[in-house]
Amino acid sequence: MNNECFKNLMEKANNLELRITATCNKTNTYVLNLNMITDTSTFNEESLDYTGKYWTEVSSHSNSILYSISGTLDKKQIKYKNLDKITLVRTLRKLVMFHEAQSKYKDFDWSFIQSLVLPDVSEQLYLVDLNPYKDDVRNDVDIHSVWGSLPDNDEVYALLTQLPNVLKYGLIIIQDGMDPDCYLHPLDKQDLLSLKGLVRDTESDTKQFDNWIDQIVEKVPDIDTSLLTDLPVEVTACVPDDDSKAIVKQN
Numbered sequence: 001m002n003n004e005c006f007k008n009l010m011e012k013a014n015n016l017e018l019r020i021t022a023t024c025n026k027t028n029t030y031v032l033n034l035n036m037i038t039d040t041s042t043f044n045e046e047s048l049d050y051t052g053k054y055w056t057e058v059s060s061h062s063n064s065i066l067y068s069i070s071g072t073l074d075k076k077q078i079k080y081k082n083l084d085k086i087t088l089v090r091t092l093r094k095l096v097m098f099h100e101a102q103s104k105y106k107d108f109d110w111s112f113i114q115s116l117v118l119p120d121v122s123e124q125l126y127l128v129d130l131n132p133y134k135d136d137v138r139n140d141v142d143i144h145s146v147w148g149s150l151p152d153n154d155e156v157y158a159l160l161t162q163l164p165n166v167l168k169y170g171l172i173i174i175q176d177g178m179d180p181d182c183y184l185h186p187l188d189k190q191d192l193l194s195l196k197g198l199v200r201d202t203e204s205d206t207k208q209f210d211n212w213i214d215q216i217v218e219k220v221p222d223i224d225t226s227l228l229t230d231l232p233v234e235v236t237a238c239v240p241d242d243d244s245k246a247i248v249k250q251n
Contacts, residue, residue, distance in 0.1 A: 009089070012096045018071040018078075020088070025063040030055040069095070074102050074165075097224050098164060105166035105221045112219050113169060118251045119212040121205040124174040125251045126240055130167065130186070133246035134160045137235075142244040145237040146180050152237060159233045160184075166221055169248065172235060175201075182239060183232035189222040191231055 013020070036054050067088040069080040073095060080091055118125050136142045137157045167186040175181040185191050196213045200206045240246050 006089070009092055009096060013092050016071065016073060016096065016099060018069055018073070018092070018095065020092075021068045021070075022065050023068070024065045027061045027063065028057055029059040029061075031058050073099055094226060098227055101164045101221075101223050101227060102166055105164075105223075108166055108168075108221055110168055112216075113248065116216065116249065118249055119205075119208045120251060121208055122176075122201045123205070124176070126172040126174075126247055127249040128170050128172060128184070128240060128244075128246045129248055130160065130163070130170050130246075133170070133240060133244075136240065136244060136246055137238045142241045142246070143238045144241055146174060146182055146239050156233060156235055156238050159230050162230070164223055164227055167223065172239065174239065180236070182234065182236040184235045185232045186228070187216075187220045188228060189217055189220050190225050191228060192217050192220065 033054050033056055064084065066081075067083045067085070069078065069083070069088070069091060071078055078095065083091060113127075116127070118127060134157060137153050137160065140153055143153075163186055167188055169187045170184045171187060172182065172184045185195065192213050196210050198206070198209075200209060242250075
């Protein structure tokens, strides 16, 4: 990151009233002045416990600096500890971008969802409202597993809570088979575009799905990809039941 970008990042962090602290572990070396120890001196065994007048500092060495970030961002308390310089900058950038995404799309119009028709493909599709779905995953209600038991609910919930709150809906795609694939994709422009062109069960399915993406991709938020790590989210163990209130539509 060049100096101008770094300065701009720090100005934004300051505007968000983020508090950055640094801790430096310093190592000092002292030598005991034995020539000062006389019959009349006050030197005793306890004098070895501190660096008083009988000691002279001969060297000082600073270890690596560790940083912390704290504050309130979008009504949430944040706290990061023991960050090196590179991680500090990356974390600040992510926090600033997260806030900017929240601000940009806080009044986003999702009304098109009401008339949205899912593509008629052989894969099972669930359009879910992410807020009640996250609650179901956290509380282990109205969900079931289609294969195995991993990743567990806690891991899935942790990944879902990392998504920007402005992303209100997600698409769960289940591909049948001995080991069915089951992933959740948030309705975000970049993640939807990543689905385009993938070969599906039939050529007709591929064409229908790609056409559907073309129709919807310009209607959804465009979140910076650095905020959408660990996507898509595997939800093999957290598929919503058919009567789940989190399901908005299914094919």
